[in-house]
Amino acid sequence: MFEDIEEGYERRDIYNQESVEILAESYLNLIKVAKEDPNREGLLKTPVRAAKAFQFLTHGYGLNPEEILKSAIFHENSKQIVVVKDIEIYSLCEHHLLPFFGKAHIGYIPNGKICGLSK
Known part of the structure; x- marks a missing residue:
């Protein structure tokens, strides 16, 4: 878990590892379909980065608004x-x-x- 506090905002990067692996495999396939070389230096960690970004962007979907409010x-x-x-x-x-x-x-x-x- 990575934490930092900036201007009163506490950041926590916590990912579901099983989901990261499934998503990373899907992003790897997208890279291949785009005819890119997934072993190219700039793309080596892209599937995992993209998988974590997707989890970050969708983390609120599983939250219960009643609990939050x-x-x-x-x-x-x-x-x-x-x-x-x-x-x-x-x-x-x-x-x-x-x-x-x-x-x-x-x-x-x-x-x-x-x-x-x-x-």
């Missing part, structure tokens, strides 16, 4: 709109598996509870 729900009697802007999002396009990123903006009127999305 349960400590961020607060009782609030206000009926005014709550708006949270510029939430950074990163994901993969489901049609091409290509990465994309952007910013989300959420607005809602509380019904006795608010979600602390700003944290």
Whole structure:
């Protein structure tokens, strides 16, 4: 496990080794189909790097949103709109598996509870 702390962000690179091996084999095949030499110096570790990148980009897919948000729900009697802007999002396009990123903006009127999305 690799850890570093930068500007209050704790980074943990933890990978499922079995998945890395399966994905790396698939990326190796992609390299071969592209008529590249997988033994070329610049490509030697690419299948494993790509496999880890794919796991990183999809790590949130297995998370339960209720578990993540349960400590961020607060009782609030206000009926005014709550708006949270510029939430950074990163994901993969489901049609091409290509990465994309952007910013989300959420607005809602509380019904006795608010979600602390700003944290």
